[in-house]
Amino acid sequence: MKIHFIAIGGSVMHQLAIALKRKGYIVTGSDDEIFEPAKGNLEKEGILPAEMGWFPAKIEPALDAVILGMHAKADNPELQRAGELALPIYSFPEYIYQESRDKTRVVVGGSHGKTTTTAMIMNVLKDAGRDFDYLVGARLEGFSQSVNITQAPVIVCEGDEYPASTLEKRPKFHFLFPHIAVLTGIAWDHINVFPTFDNYLEQFRIFIDKIEPGGVLIYNETDEVLARLVKEQTGKKALRTIGYGVPEHRIENGITVVTLEGQSGSLKVFGEHNLLNLHAAYLVARELGVGTAEFLKGMASFSGAAKRLELLAANDSVNIYRDFAHAPSKVKATIRAVKTQFPGRRLIAVLELHTYSSLNEQFLSEYKGSLDPADDAVVFYSRHALELKRLPPLPVEKVRAEFGKPGLVVIQDREELRAWLMRESFKNVNLLLMSSGNYDGLDVTALSAEVI
Template identity: 80%
Template sequence: MKVHFIAIGGSVMHQLAIALSRKGYEVTGSDDEIFEPARTNLEKEGVLPATTGWEPARIRPGLDAVILGMHAKGDNPELQRALELALPIYSFPEYIYRESRDKRRVVIGGSHGKTTTTAMIMNVLAAAGKDFDYLVGARLEGFPQSVNITHAPVIVCEGDEYPASALERRPKFHFLFPHIAVVTGIAWDHINVFPTFDNYLEQFRIFIGMIEPGGVLIYNATDPVLKKLVEEHPSTVRKMGYGIPAYRIENGITLATLEGQSGSLKVFGEHNLLNMHAAFLVAKELGLDAAGFLRGMAAFPGAAKRLELIGKKEGVSIYRDFAHAPSKVKATIQAVKTQFPERELIAVLELHTYSSLNEQFLSEYKGALDPADKAVVFYSRHALELKRMPLLPEEKVIAGFGKPGLVVLQEKEELRDWLMEQSYKNANLLLMSSGNYDGLDVMELSSRITQ
């Protein structure tokens, strides 16, 4: 097989390129810029392009597949050349399906919890010695890549609702056709792609309709919107609702019970217990029992930037989380507050996505930060400029969140100074963002706070 990647430097694109190279395929690629760690990863595997930039000459007759990344635009010269030659062109998810047509496909979709649920399934399968391929949107401890394509009989995929490519604007998870599908919940986000809630909801309705005949849908029955959608959907696949399993918290440790079996967890929060229950139902479909599942879960440290513990000392814990959408922020804050009710909670949320920086969307965050004892909303002018969005007035942010005493900051130096001024005696710090606080070194900050 001869495969060429247009925009090979993408976070998952380069991982797929490496996986196919290891499988024995002849892999080439191009990009106009390749950053770390993709550059070093590709170089180690011998598939780093010799030069940057788009070169139509790289697109030649005889290629078995051209894989088009989201970074490539519709007028990309290599794409145009591939079209001229009538070569097979695939978006990333279309190609994943091509490689997994003969596998049993597990796809985890939903507005929140996709990465963590996928990671839980991967960890328990690995602990049980199961052979499987995977696609996940985060760095996971114990897995050197975020994409793996071999000859395994099963593939576990995180299903993204973002468009597949410049040519194919449908959501990525519409191309994976699962035998086992999970929907973790539905909460409107990505308003630049899905301008109305009904339009967003329709994508999940379509996804459910794409489950293979005889397949199973595992869904969050505590989400009323999702529950209604599933109950009204004409699909005849098996439908299994899940909820929060029985659990208790002892000395800051969560112990969960499934089918009469109990085990301790490193992760916590009711949203993670929901994720875990979904993962368990998938694992059962793949042959694991409750005892085996909980053994695998006992060592699961969580996914990177998903309630990730980045600093700790006596009476103080610092967590980093990817939360940015309103539902994710609410769930994450509630999790930390419930796990450590006796500690003060200092919460920082960066507005970084197109939706969160949109003045009309801010009301969706009403009450999201209320459980925090002290709260900061941070957003940078740089992020607004990159997205070509207008300035966001501070008073609009305060009104949108509706939290008394909310601090709004727009300079990373101000945020660093504010954080260093706080008392962390018997307190937790929760840093929530899908960005990087305009370049603020949160690991260095965490070290200073916990020294």
């Protein structure tokens, strides 16, 4: 097979290119800029483009497929050449499906928790010695790649609702056609892509409709919106459904112990949202033939995905966590998890507004009360982020009013944020840093070491 990647340098695109190269395919690619770690990874595999730019001459009739990355625009000269030659052009998820037609496909979707749930399933299957392929949106301990494509009989995919490519505006998870589907919950976000809540809901209705005949849908029945949607949608087709909730558990000296089918095991992760994710992962593992004891053994070593309640640093007096939380539902769940796990500790929560939705005045009201459980809270956003997203200035007083938390600190300058944190007392404290960005370039790893 000869495969060409347009925009090969993407964080997941280059991982797929490497996976196909290792499978024995002839892989080429182009991009107008490639950054680390993609650059080094591609170079190591011998598939880094010799020079940056777009070269229509690379698009030849002998190609079996052209895979189009999100970074590529509709007027890309290589894309236009592929169209002229009538070559098969795939978005990333469309091609994943082509490679997994004969596999049992597991797809984890939902507004939150899908990366962690996917990672839990992967960790358990690996620990159990099962052969499987995967696609996940984060770095995971024990896995060198975030994409793997082999001859394995099963593939486990994180399926998100963002558009598949510049040509294909439908969500990625509409193209994966699962045999085993998971929906972790529905909480409206991405207002630049889905302008209304009903438009967002429609994407999940379509996803359910895409489940293969005779398949199973595993869903979070504690989410009222999702439970109602599943009831409405599954009445229209033959589909097995399994609802899940928070499993039986207890906290012993800051360690969560979970009980499933009368068997118990200790966890490295914590929080009700992670227990929900674990229950979904367990039900998937059971569908794939993994027993309860085997599952708990695999979960005992699971330390979480990168930036998902990731412990950056700790001593006897302070724990510093980094989390990807940015949408209101994710912020609420993450803060609640830390506060519940460590009820005797003061919680300092720092939230960066970085996405288009979070920086939009019309969406801010969705955050009302989200920071309330924190003892001290900071909302940070940079003027630079607003400029990049072509949004108007966001008034500090508007942010304070919409969050509605007394004493909320609002900061717009990176160095001011750093100075505020370094003035704090970190005795018997948990510091929670929540962001899908990087606090306008603040080195949180170095900051954490300094706090410790």
